[in-house]
Amino acid sequence: MTDSEEKTQKRTRPLYFQLVNAYDEIVRMAVREVMGKTDMCKCERCFLDMCAIVFNSGYSHYVNTREGELLKKIPDMNLGNHVEMMVQVMHAARLVKTFPHHGPDEIVKAGSPL
């Protein structure tokens, strides 16, 4: 394949975009951390419930990004912002621990259909 053929192929390759929450990764990491230190159910459902509470409390900033591309706009996380987020994550842990969305016998494993 010549250089120009390769360039043409790259140009004609369809671009895929995806809508992602810029806070997604940082919130998931914080939730895993707090969950690990809290005496509570550690199932996937409780994990996702906690994430949902934190996202819905204002930690969502959607950006359109090319598939596979690193986020250009990573949320500005100084120490103050981080502490604020951790407070929200701990609040979510208390809520999910007190009001789990499943009974005590239905521990939901990662990857199992909800």
Ligand SMILES: [Zn+2]
């Ligand atoms: Zn659970």
